[in-house]
Amino acid sequence: MRIVLGVSAGIAAYKAVLLLRLMREAGHQVDVIPTPASEKFVGRATWEAISGRPVTTSVFSGVDEVRHVRLGQEADLIVVAPATADLLARARAGMADDLLTTTLLASEAPVLMVPAMHTEMWNSAATTENVAVLRSRGVEVMEPAVGRLTGKDTGPGRLPEPEQIFARVAELIAELSADVPADADHGAPGSAPAGPLQGRTVVITAGGTREPLDPVRYLGNRSSGKQGAALAETAAAAGAQVHLIAGIMDVQAPEHAGNITVEHIETAAELQAAVQRAAPEADLLIMAAAVADFRPASYAAQKIKKTDDGENPVITLERNPDILAETVQQRRTTGTGPKVIVGFAAETGSAEADPLELAQAKLLRKGCDLLVLNQVGERLVFGRDETEIHILTAPRLTAAAAGAAAAPTAAEAVVTTLRGTKHEAAEAIIAAAAAYVV
Template sequence: MNIVVGVAGGIAAYKACHLIRDFTEGGDSVRVVPTPTALNFVGAATFEALSGQSVSTSVFDAVDRVQHVDIGQRADAIVVAPATADLIARVAGGRADDLLTATILVATCPVVIAPAMHTEMWLNPATQDNVATLRRRGIMVLEPAQGRLTGSDSGPGRLLEPGQIAQLVRTVVAGYPIAHDWAGKKVVISAGGTQENLDPVRYLGNRSSGRQGFALAELAAQRGADVTVVAGNVEQLPTPAGAKIRSIVSAQQLEEVMGEESADADVIIMSAAVSDYRPRSVAGSKLKKGKADAQLERLDLVLNPDVLAGLVAKRERAEINPAAIIVGFAAETGDAEHSALDFAKAKFQRKGCDLLMANAVGQGKVFGQATNEGWLLRKDVEPTVVEKGSKQVVAAQILDAVAQLMGH
């Protein structure tokens, strides 16, 4: 892909270097177009060394090649990171007074803007009006992260991590634009694996990394939803912008917290990998070799609650929002007589959810991987094949299917 990385004049400009490296290491051709003020933070030589291409800021550079038009015409995507309040205002006003704004004005490819500014500037009505204008025109303005800003300030307005921005851009280029169409919706997503303690050291668990659940949360938040992630054992993943995280360990804790958070939810997504069984009793101290051999060789297990089926039952009893869309996940392996899809179809009928994402799992498949694939199951519709792709791309397909069920 031909990616244009625009850089505005803010302290977060240094993070653009990591974003450029992410794209170039992925095989993309990158052209960096900074604003003149961006070069106060990162020099042109740095951008040229990372991208392997020359850097210009003025519409009067390379006039013989009509550069201020050519760059935008050739781009497969434009991403501006960071985008300051001033840059957003100038783009909203249709300005073309430097090479970056001219490039955006010419472009017909997807344009993604990643804001970075102090909280007061982000929440200012002028900025919010400009953001709304850009989104109405089809430019994708990402929700910023919350966290430490310049100085001692903290709040919404922090630039998303470069890896998050790169993944979102790749999802957009793959054909899944990020519409800001879920404002006012509450979305609850479980993610990661549960753990059932045997003693203070050992537990029963699984290989789930939480990546798919976090990808769903990332995109739901970018679509404007109020997102809560109920997270079990997950990898060190960046928190989705604006999402609230509630941490749990066991399936019983997951059931309790999901019940609390789902009371008024519009969308409930059970992507967590839940342990089917737990030990009947948990040792108060570490089970020692020799003394505990019998206990460890023959575990006494009891069935865990079926959290997904329980949420469906609560919806039927109107204990949670009766109109909530409930999405389940099925991690399956086939056997000599049945395929993973066969088992997933049976699970879909048994659980009673509205949508089921089914995976064929196993060693080196899905769990802990950057990619996912499988089938989407809906009532009265043949399963839809979800081709292998990044977990963000798969998340986009799941959320689009949810949007169809909501009538969007």
């Protein structure tokens, strides 16, 4: 089937990446049409890499083949996910002010719109009327899910999970293949397809490490473990068998989930040993733990006390092992190990470089496949429910997905930015990683 996937400018746009992957894995040709503003959430290179098709937002691209009309004419099905309040309004009005609305207007194919917006916007009289008019014209508008929205809001307006959307897409395709009329009774929804990590083994590290100085003191960090716990739950929901290596966490590790096993560690050395045991059998490794870079060179068997002479103790530090770089090197040397390795970078920036520049350099230096950047500080990220992340995809992955003969330079790594809760960040990270676990 020829499917057009329209993506409008909502924070849920990142979920459409996994929806695209599901449609491609099912063997469909998918042309992605993002709205110009949606590229602030997911970049064009991501769509092109996964779809294997050129992507543009402009009606002036491919003018010689009248592309802004041809895409709609040739489509068997159009799916818009997320469909924002603005997009629903423009589609209802029959506007054609960008490539997506032009394609909608030029097509006679069935259209499935999947709304995502804040509850107040979904319940507004304007949106209610727009949805009613679109449905009266034969457009199928899914009901949004109820759940956590951007920030602390909860209610109807959340984009349904990609698997749920794809289940409906599969039903529509089956109806089209069987020549069932578009207004026929759809019946009960079929069971959702297996998650994108079904049958896969995922190893996730989480929390901080503690490096003991003496029996009562240690070197540590502010990591709460919230992001790692959210990643474990999200990967499990995607069908994976998850092995969570948990350091020091402010939240309870998901010990009792059916497909999550938890191994507790404290020091970087213990984490290194746990990763060495688990990584060779993993399909995906996500190194979300905040690992101490240094540890005391010696351990005092008794509590270090103040002395009468007023002298301050001198604590000599030594480097901890670079577990991420070691694991990448082991895979490179032996040809075995995780298919995809995701690293994390917690950066404050420096006088010489901003956090994103430091993360670009780290992606190249470590050699992992994806790198998640957090800008951190005493009042940033650590312990909070909200976060801002930048997902950097290694150029070699992007090039391979696009069929390029040679990988581009490190500076051309694809960057996807998300602001939201740590569970929303986990969904974005798992979707990005799952796209390359083949």
